[in-house]
Amino acid sequence: MLRLRQFVLFSFGFLGFLLACGPANASFSSTIRDGYDTLSDNVAQTWQQPEHYDLYVPAITWHARFAYDKEKTDKYNERPWGAGFGASRWDEKGNWHGLYLMAFKDSFNKWEPIGGYGWEKTWRPLADDNFHLGLGYTLGVTARDNWKYIPIPVVLPLASIGYGPATFQMTYIPGTYNNGNVYFAWARFQF
Numbered sequence: 001m002l003r004l005r006q007f008v009l010f011s012f013g014f015l016g017f018l019l020a021c022g023p024a025n026a027s028f029s030s031t032i033r034d035g036y037d038t039l040s041d042n043v044a045q046t047w048q049q050p051e052h053y054d055l056y057v058p059a060i061t062w063h064a065r066f067a068y069d070k071e072k073t074d075k076y077n078e079r080p081w082g083a084g085f086g087a088s089r090w091d092e093k094g095n096w097h098g099l100y101l102m103a104f105k106d107s108f109n110k111w112e113p114i115g116g117y118g119w120e121k122t123w124r125p126l127a128d129d130n131f132h133l134g135l136g137y138t139l140g141v142t143a144r145d146n147w148k149y150i151p152i153p154v155v156l157p158l159a160s161i162g163y164g165p166a167t168f169q170m171t172y173i174p175g176t177y178n179n180g181n182v183y184f185a186w187a188r189f190q191f
Helices: 002-048 070-075
Strands: 052-063 082-090 096-105 111-123 131-142 152-163 166-173 182-190
Touching (some): 002 096, 082 182
Antiparallel strands (some): 052 182, 082 096, 131 152
């Protein structure tokens, strides 16, 4: 009888907890839905109404020396030869939105394609509005030779510094010891 009573009390307590969380759950779901709607609207608008077309030129990959054995970094390619193309726009707040496809030589000197959407909050801290700084993210898909070119989703930070149509843009790929922990940067030219 004691166990039945404990079970009933636990069940009512758990049910009360779930009912109390209902509004928070609905709010969380609404936030996720709103975020997805904003993202999909921004991607669609960038695709349908680009202001610029962009040339991407990979510039550097750097494997964080604190996270690698020297024998590994000595063998890695850190000159990511390649190129890419994209479409971009500036929104009413002055933030950058871009869609891109790029291919470059990875750490093992094998071709790695990547494509996706990027967004950066943009600041123009000087009197000269041509100078700009950016901080944001990219969502995309890449594929690597050492993973048999299976598509891999990526969510990475973005940062940039630019003047006029020329921008130096970069990301950091986090990782574990002897894996990931790579700084990757490229030049982006808007036309």
